[in-house]
Amino acid sequence: MRFFILLKSNLKRMVRSKSTILATFVIPCFIVIGFGLIFNKIIGNTDNDFIVVNSDRGSSGSEFIKEIKTNTKIEVYDKAKAEERLKRKNIGVFYEIPEDFSEKLSKGVKPQIAAYKLESNKDLGNFQLNANTVINHMVLRSEFKNSNKEVSLKDLSYEDTKISVVSKDKSNFSIGEAIILNLIISFVLYSSIGISMELFRLGEQNIITRSFTTGNKPTVILGAILTALFLISAVSYSVIYILSSLISSPSMLMKAPIAILNLSCLALVSLSLGILVSRIVKNESYINVILQAISAITCFLGGSFMPYELLPKSITAFSKFTPQYWAIQSINNGKPQYALIVVLFALVLFTAGTFKTKSIANA
Template sequence: MPSLTIAQLLIRRVLSTRRDVFMSLLLPAFVLAGIVALFASTTDTEPKITILNQDKGSYGAMIGKQLEQEPKYDIATVASGSDEQLKQSIEDGDINAAIIIPADYSDQLIAGKSPSIVFYRMNEQLWNASLALSLEAETERMSHAAALLAQNNQLTKESLDELLATVHENRIATQAADMQIGETIANPEVIGLMLLFVLLLVMRSISLIMEDREHRTMARMFTAPVRGYQIALGNFLGIVAVGTLQLFIMVCLCCYLFGYDPGFSPFMLFLLLECFLITSVGLASAIAGLVRNSMQLSNIGNLVITPTCMLGGCFWPISIMPDFMQKLANFTPQKWLLEAADRLSGGGSISTVAVPVLIILLFAVVLLAFGAVVLRPSKQAISG
């Protein structure tokens, strides 16, 4: 079959020598596996947080108790101290963050006001940005409860306690479910790096096809008694075969050598990345069809890959982005793969990821169809 012959020739070009096997196949997989292991070990470390509760009422203590129930943080509550001491502890590396609940926190709530909590950290990171949002949301929830009672002239400490207890019970049930479907999105760097790795490898393989186009090798292929779809299929199979081998080595190294645990089976991780690989081939083909040479392919490819990875949630949770960016993320395949991985890491079955996977494959079909059309050399190049 001509397509298989074309695919075989493309594989030989990518892996023609031992040096090519090492540089194109083994070295990238080992480097990425090492980076993944480093990120995985970093994200597994629980941040140390000190809570200074200066509030004499019950609502400040309620904030501390709720934070202590979070398994992601190492919480220590102290009754005395100063801002400078906590700042110094952060600078010395003894703790990662400090939370100060002001002395009038409960009084402001009872008065119907919205108090604020002081949150110190050395620099802005994913976990402390998420924690800051949680603190703001918790204070806002209490303020809304107090405002609701005030509207009905029922704002007393007893009524607020009763309402907050009811809200807290319901919130715990919801939060427990969200915690199960949130491991990957909460720490997206690991799988996000894998997706970036896949995109970069595919762009390199597509550059070989661009060389054929520049050197008019592809034009000569179209003059042979071979149909255009067979040429496109052969190039597609060759790139996917090389990418599959690279993915297999990378997943084995990450999961079995470096001990990375995605929260579900390595086989399922491989299948998800394989689906994304097919979509990546379509994306790279579409980009290649819109440029004239390999240099432009590299430049335009970087301008597409990095923003889509950022928008798709590869480097930070989509939930912390503005609403309009969260909507735009739906147009990136990275977002749907991370969602599928997120559901699997939360204990979901294969059926729970059917919709995200189908959307990823739909991206692949559309992009591959477009790429196959625009990568075809012009009639002038074929006749010339």
């Protein structure tokens, strides 16, 4: 009972702190939603008007179109009409499935989709990325078939390929949505700075020490403080995710449960990291610098600054050693079990930062 009383007291204190609310909710919320609206405006429409010309002499071209339609909106034109629209600058680019598309696939050779575009067109859409995924699956299926093994494209859609960046899953995030998610994940890790500074100030002002004189057990006092810090972080970023979904990308709501689960697990990681650094580092300015460096490095390696698939192989070798990587994989692939790995990171950091309640109070 005393724990909940202390928890309520700490939550009230933190919620009333303007700096805490600004840093944890208001600023991240404006940035995430703002970027979401901007990217949706820039690239949102480019995913809706892809023009495809099917010049394939076999049947694989039609199958390719059917498959890519599951996650990309396209229109099929004849080549003359597509060329006319391009000359008139009614469109910025169109794609052509080559005549030997089926022939190359049957031999296990990867065919190339030709792109005809205006010089000024930057092609911000994700057609080429999605096309790579589908073609890779079709080539792999052909190789299996040549080995007398029947495998469907549906089965292969769940396998990783070297070139694939956007998966076939209909609920997979678009480029804009991925940016929103990555921003939120980065903010969660950077919140460890506020958590560590809060613990540092509580110790510096002897607030925790004075709390020990109230008759409450030290573990109860510190437990209430840490739980309050966790709840503020987890709830804030979960709300930001929901708001950005409703305002910028409604399709993100499909993955809200697993996203919130992973954001909460990352909040545990952030809390544990904050505890560890505040326990080791005794200088306030160094705490800020060290946590900024740790957050920046792990966010880069984990794929929340730049998509994991676009990172050099020399970098991705270390990605799996970051909680961000597993959280992103869990959300993108719909695998909640990966969140347990994120929790494991939190437990390791918390164990490393384990301290006696009296010693942190007197630090």
